[in-house]
Structure formats: C-alpha cells, structure tokens
Amino acid sequence: MNYTERCTTASKEQGIDNIVKALLDLGIKATSEQTGGFTMCAYVELKDNKYIYANPYGASVYDENDYLDDVQQYDEPTAPETIAQAIKNYIDNN
Numbered sequence: 001m002n003y004t005e006r007c008t009t010a011s012k013e014q015g016i017d018n019i020v021k022a023l024l025d026l027g028i029k030a031t032s033e034q035t036g037g038f039t040m041c042a043y044v045e046l047k048d049n050k051y052i053y054a055n056p057y058g059a060s061v062y063d064e065n066d067y068l069d070d071v072q073q074y075d076e077p078t079a080p081e082t083i084a085q086a087i088k089n090y091i092d093n094n
Contacts, residue, residue: 010038015056015080022084023054028091044087052087056080059087 001009011017011032019042023030033043035053042059044052050063058073072086 006038007032007034007040010034011040014040015077016040016042018080019054019056019083022080023087026084026088028084028088042083044091046091052090054083054087056083059083059090061090 011020016032020030020032023042023044028044030042030044032040033053035041040055042052042054044054046052046061048063050061050068052059052061052071054060054071056077057075058078059071060073061068061071071090072083
C-alpha cells in the first residue's frame with residue numbers, strides 16, 4: 001500500500017471522511033490531512049493564516065505557530081454532523 005492509500009484508509013478508519021462530508025454538506029470546504037503518524041484530521045482553512053483541525057472528539061483553531069482555541073471538545077466520539085455544526089457556528093460567529 002502506498003502513502004496515499006494509507007492516508008485514505010486511515011482517514012476512513014478514524015471517521016475523518018464522515019466529518020469532511022458533513023462539513024461539505026454545510027458548504028464548508030474541508031479536506032482530510034495527516035498530522036503525523038497517520039493520525040488524520042479534517043482541515044478547514046480560515047482567514048489570517050488560521051485553520052481548524054477536527055476529529056471525532058471535537059475541533060480546535062490553530063495558526064502557523066500554535067494552538068489558539070477550542071471550537072468544541074467532547075469526552076466521547078461525537079456525530080460528524082454535530083462537529084460540523086459546531087465548526088459552522090464558530091465560523092459564522094468569528
């Protein structure tokens with residue numbers, strides 16, 4: 001299995017594809033990205049060199065230097081639609 005196939009498989013196994021789809025359904029451009037060690041996240045680019053990383057446990061905002069803020073965090077894996085809606089609410093309010 002090549003690198004791209006490994007990323008695709010990891011994204012599906014980790015539930016990231018479902019979050020990306022839920023974001024796209026809300027009109028938010030998102031992709032699946034590897035953060036290292038085949039740990040995947042949904043990636044949403046914001047303005048001012050900021051971005052959101054999301055996984056089944058929530059979403060956080062970063063810039064090119066570091067973590068900035070949580071969008072929403074959950075103790076248990078949460079429905080992709082719930083995570084996507086939290087991201088949409090954050091974008092709409094910031």
